[in-house]
Amino acid sequence: MHGDPQRRHLRRDATPRRQPRPGRRPGPLTRLANRRKLQQYGDEVLATGIVGVLLIDLNHFKEVNDTLGHSAGDRVLITVGERLSAAVREGDLVARFGGDEFAVILANLSAPALAEMRAHTILDALTPPIQLDDMRISVEASCGVTTASGGTIGELLRRADVAMYQAKQDGQRVVVYAHARDTADIGTLTLGGDLAHAVAEGQFVVNFQPIVDLATGQVIGAEALTRWNHPDRGDLAPDRFLPAIERSGQLAAFADAVLDQALTAVSRWADAGHAIPVAVNVSPRSLLDPSFPDAVARRLAARGVQASSLVIELTESVTLSKLEVVDDVLAALRDQGIRLALDDFGTGFSSLATLARVAVDELKIDRSFVAAMNASAPGAVVRSTVDLGRSLGLIVVAEGIEREEQRQQLWELGCPAGQGHLFARAMPADRLLAALRRGHDGQPGLLAPPLHDTDTVIRLPRNRRSRRASTGEPGQEWVP
Numbered sequence: 090m091h092g093d094p095q096r097r098h099l100r101r102d103a104t105p106r107r108q109p110r111p112g113r114r115p116g117p118l119t120r121l122a123n124r125r126k127l128q129q130y131g132d133e134v135l136a137t138g139i140v141g142v143l144l145i146d147l148n149h150f151k152e153v154n155d156t157l158g159h160s161a162g163d164r165v166l167i168t169v170g171e172r173l174s175a176a177v178r179e180g181d182l183v184a185r186f187g188g189d190e191f192a193v194i195l196a197n198l199s200a201p202a203l204a205e206m207r208a209h210t211i212l213d214a215l216t217p218p219i220q221l222d223d224m225r226i227s228v229e230a231s232c233g234v235t236t237a238s239g240g241t242i243g244e245l246l247r248r249a250d251v252a253m254y255q256a257k258q259d260g261q262r263v264v265v266y267a268h269a270r271d272t273a274d275i276g277t278l279t280l281g282g283d284l285a286h287a288v289a290e291g292q293f294v295v296n297f298q299p300i301v302d303l304a305t306g307q308v309i310g311a312e313a314l315t316r317w318n319h320p321d322r323g324d325l326a327p328d329r330f331l332p333a334i335e336r337s338g339q340l341a342a343f344a345d346a347v348l349d350q351a352l353t354a355v356s357r358w359a360d361a362g363h364a365i366p367v368a369v370n371v372s373p374r375s376l377l378d379p380s381f382p383d384a385v386a387r388r389l390a391a392r393g394v395q396a397s398s399l400v401i402e403l404t405e406s407v408t409l410s411k412l413e414v415v416d417d418v419l420a421a422l423r424d425q426g427i428r429l430a431l432d433d434f435g436t437g438f439s440s441l442a443t444l445a446r447v448a449v450d451e452l453k454i455d456r457s458f459v460a461a462m463n464a465s466a467p468g469a470v471v472r473s474t475v476d477l478g479r480s481l482g483l484i485v486v487a488e489g490i491e492r493e494e495q496r497q498q499l500w501e502l503g504c505p506a507g508q509g510h511l512f513a514r515a516m517p518a519d520r521l522l523a524a525l526r527r528g529h530d531g532q533p534g535l536l537a538p539p540l541h542d543t544d545t546v547i548r549l550p551r552n553r554r555s556r557r558a559s560t561g562e563p564g565q566e567w568v569p
Contacts, residue, residue: 121170124377127184127192131242134180134196141195141204141236143211144249145173146257148229150189159446161221168219169228176214187377187414192246201236208234208263231256235266247336254332284330284339287317288346294318295350296515297367299524299536300486300508303500306537308525310400312368312508313351314515335374344375345384352392352399354518359398363525363534368400368430376403377414382421389425396426400451404432419447430486434474444481452478454504456489462498475503500540512536 122130134140147169154162166189173183173191180196195207212232218225233253235245248266256264287293293315300310317325334343351367358365375381389396401422423429430451431444454474461467471487478485487499490509499507513524513536529535 121174121191122182122184124184124186124192127182127194128242128246130182131194131245134194135237135239135242135245137197139198139201139236139238140242140245141193141198141201141207141234142242142245142249143193143195143204143208144233144246144253145191145193145212145230146232146253147189148231148257153226157221157224161226164221165219165226165228169215172214173211176211192249194242198236204234204236205263205265208232212262229262231261232263233266234263243338250336283319284334284337284343287319288339288342291346292318292320293343293346294517295347295354296517297351297354297521298508298515299513299521300368300506301512301536303487303496303505303507303540305539306512306529306535308363308365308534308536309506310366310368311354311521312402312515313347313354313370315347331372335372340372340374341378341381341384344372344381345388348385348388349392350518352388352394354521355394355398356392357518358522358525359394361522361526363522364398366398366400366428368402370402370432373404376418379414379418381418382425385422385427386425397428400428400430402430402432402453403447403449416446423448433488444477449483451484451486454485454487456509459487459489459495459499459507459509460491462495471499471504472502475499479503496537497540 131140131142147165150162150165153165166185169191170183170185173193177183177193177195182194182196184192184194186192193211195204198204198207212230215228215230218227220226231253233249233251233256235248235252237245252264252266256262294317295313295315297311297313299308300312301307302309315327317330319325334340348369351369355365355367385399385401386396389399403419419429428450429447430453431447431449432453433455434452452474454471458467458470458474462471475485477483484506485504487495487504487507488509490496490499490507490511492511495509496507496511513521516524524536525534527533529537
């Protein structure tokens with residue numbers, strides 16, 4: 090961590106009042122308090138005086154995992170936890186939220202301004218390099234700070250989260266929460282306040298983009314894509330509202346509403362003779378909730394949908410560190426028969442490490458690689474992903490297919506499925522059902538003509554290595 094080289098010297102706070110004893114239940118790795126313990130203790134000390142909350146996120150920690158492996162990353166996290174614990178005062182509490190995110194409760198502050206000073210002092214404890222075998226690792230961190238003498242710890246954590254993200258964006262070490270910066274972060278204060286009403290009123294609308302068998306043009310699935318139909322602001326894309334939802338108390342209700350719409354569509358399509366699964370993107374924070382698998386199971390039962398008809402799309406960020414709760418949640422989802430897909434594969438440095446940790450069923454090639462597939466580096470990513478998926482027995486889906494030549498190239502590389510504007514944009518469930526019924530050229534369920542007629546022998550370019558593999562069409566095979 091590189092910041093102000095002058096170490097701040099603080100006077101001791103006034104004689105502390107009697108404080109509740111911090112929770113001591115250890116986490117599985119760092120032996121720090123978890124989120125539940127921190128919230129419980131925070132609500133207790135908020136009733137006793139001025140409380141500060143620090144949210145600390147390690148910068149570039151992902152690179153440690155990617156370069157040195159998760160074992161080295163875990164040793165860094167343990168050392169950081171030990172240093173933070175040694176730097177706080179009696180009555181304070183250090184917790185690890187998951188991944189490389191830590192929180193600190195500063196109890197019984199004599200003045201709000203002390204929180205920022207204490208934050209700099211605590212981060213100074215991370216300055217000495219960490220020795221890993223024959224290597225020294227320098228740790229830098231971004232910290233969000235907020236204070237209050239009442240309210241709830243949940244709101245303080247949300248504000249500290251806003252400040253911490255601002256610190257990362259501005260390249261600063263410590264940022265104190267400011268009302269105006271919060272407004273800039275989520276659009277307007279009313280946007281955050283509208284969330285509960287939006288969930289209750291069904292303002293979040295799910296559209297569906299079909300996933301197509303590249304060889305046959307047959308629809309084999311659909312991805313659920315959510316927009317907020319805001320009464321004053323119009324349609325809002327997920328990047329406009331998801332950060333606000335994740336920081337609010339509405340994430341579980343939002344996820345349930347999206348899942349309900351997706352499974353309702355699956356049920357209606359099946360009743361009409363089109364049994365296709367739906368893929369739903371899940372917030373990484375949902376996977377930190379141990380009750381999430383049960384909530385999914387209840388929703389599947391309520392709509393009468395088989396678990397195999399649901400695909401949960403994951404981002405690589407949920408598996409960057411060995412989080413026991415995430416492992417348990419993913420295992421519970423798989424035990425139900427729910428399929429897992431790794432979204433935007435190739436965009437993160439930890440793709441292979443993620444596959445080693447999480448048993449997924451599908452890989453999705455990010456649209457950026459498909460768009461630049463004719464360039465050497467993106468083309469190599471596409472080819473290696475297809476080959477990796479085939480060797481592991483995984484379905485590979487290419488995103489962002491916009492031209493017929495991209496479809497042909499991907500199919501020749503061995504990619505079996507894709508989605509994009511070439512086939513269809515995202516649309517409401519009833520419109521997708523109408524498209525399935527209408528089909529292509531009088532064939533229901535098709536959104537594009539087959540690449541080749543049935544029983545046609547396909548000769549691939551000679552630079553492809555010899556192999557035989559089924560393409561999904563009867564009598565059709567690849568030959569050298």
